[in-house]
Amino acid sequence: MPELNLTSDYYTGEYPSLLWEMTICQSLGDGNGTFAKALQKPLAYGNLVGKFLLESTSLATDCEKIVEIGGGYGTLMAALLTVLQPQQVNMVDISPALLKEQQKHLKQFPISFHCQDIFNWLPSLKQQPVDLLILNEIIGDFPTITKLSKKALTRSLRQSQYAPLPNLSPASLNEKDLLAEAARLVETYDLDLNDLPETFNLNYGALIFIERLAKTKVARTFITEHGCDTTLPYPFSIFPAIQPLADRNPRQIQLKDHDEYNIRFDHMEQVAKSLNFKVNRFHLMDLINIRFDDEINYLLTSQKPVSEEQEIFLEFYEHVAEYQGIILEH
Numbered sequence: 001m002p003e004l005n006l007t008s009d010y011y012t013g014e015y016p017s018l019l020w021e022m023t024i025c026q027s028l029g030d031g032n033g034t035f036a037k038a039l040q041k042p043l044a045y046g047n048l049v050g051k052f053l054l055e056s057t058s059l060a061t062d063c064e065k066i067v068e069i070g071g072g073y074g075t076l077m078a079a080l081l082t083v084l085q086p087q088q089v090n091m092v093d094i095s096p097a098l099l100k101e102q103q104k105h106l107k108q109f110p111i112s113f114h115c116q117d118i119f120n121w122l123p124s125l126k127q128q129p130v131d132l133l134i135l136n137e138i139i140g141d142f143p144t145i146t147k148l149s150k151k152a153l154t155r156s157l158r159q160s161q162y163a164p165l166p167n168l169s170p171a172s173l174n175e176k177d178l179l180a181e182a183a184r185l186v187e188t189y190d191l192d193l194n195d196l197p198e199t200f201n202l203n204y205g206a207l208i209f210i211e212r213l214a215k216t217k218v219a220r221t222f223i224t225e226h227g228c229d230t231t232l233p234y235p236f237s238i239f240p241a242i243q244p245l246a247d248r249n250p251r252q253i254q255l256k257d258h259d260e261y262n263i264r265f266d267h268m269e270q271v272a273k274s275l276n277f278k279v280n281r282f283h284l285m286d287l288i289n290i291r292f293d294d295e296i297n298y299l300l301t302s303q304k305p306v307s308e309e310q311e312i313f314l315e316f317y318e319h320v321a322e323y324q325g326i327i328l329e330h
């Protein structure tokens with residue numbers, strides 16, 4: 001029977017830590033740090049995100065309202081606010097402990113902080129226009145349906161028609177609901193399951209997040225996460241050593257006291273396009289403008305770092321290789 005992977009108990013606990021995860025945002029938190037030397041132009045991650053959004057969307061520097069969901073230590077927002085000057089900023093996070101960290105890190109900015117689960121908070125955006133919503137490395141934490149069997153799903157598809165469940169928090173679903181919801185998503189959005197094994201995982205939270213986002217007044221949403229269907233941009237695509245595992249079945253990532261699942265971005269794209277979003281899907285290496293020169297070429301070919309810095313670079317390239325992003329506009 002299907003199960004639901006949840007991370008909310010971990011994040012609402014006393015000491016959630018992001019140090020185990022080495023998020024890209026934290027690795028590139030300091031534009032003068034070692035990881036930033038792997039970029040064509042060393043800059044903090046939030047700064048790069050701001051520039052990317054200004055170049056690739058119609059977002060204005062002096063926009064009205066920005067919201068970040070799951071902002072961790074507040075590192076992205078601190079650097080983003082050196083590029084954008086919005087009238088209003090909200091930080092929404094399920095973790096009281098991490099919200100406190102955000103408050104410390106962002107105390108010089110007039111920001112309002114909300115301790116909320118995104119699935120309970122999103123309906124409040126039905127009335128309020130938002131220029132930019134940010135979800136950086138959080139959708140892997142959203143509920144994932146695991147151990148789904150194709151046979152059970154086909155049976156469920158044959159049995160009846162399903163309406164989407166009301167705006168419930170996914171944590172309240174039982175096994176029967178999970179199967180019904182998986183069947184509904186597969187059928188409504190014609191999700192491709194052909195390349196998956198008989199028992200597979202589905203990024204349920206990420207997909208229903210898009211459905212619920214479509215009912216809000218959010219103009220653009222920026223999302224990044226580890227992908228299970230990531231292909232590297234050229235020239236990185238020619239180095240076997242850093243090719244991400246892309247078997248298209250969301251993979252369990254074991255972290256301190258909780259598990260995340262990486263994301264099947266083509267399913268997200270399919271749902272978003274069906275709901276009339278304009279979709280821009282990209283590789284994170286392109287957003288951060290990762291360096292490629294003779295030193296990096298030799299390093300990725302030889303796999304033999306000759307300094308501590310090169311060792312860090314190699315690990316960083318291998319790590320970034322799996323990340324994708326998607327911007328949804330409507």
Ligand SMILES: C[S@@+](CC[C@H](N)C(=O)[O-])C[C@H]1O[C@@H](n2cnc3c(N)ncnc32)[C@H](O)[C@@H]1O
Binds near residue numbers: 070073118
């Ligand atoms: C892996 S951390 C990423 C932190 C930061 N964005 C970064 O890139 O370093 C996930 C963040 O999302 C928050 N989070 C997880 N599930 C959430 C939910 N359902 N609603 C709101 N916040 C959530 C966590 O508390 C944490 O701040």
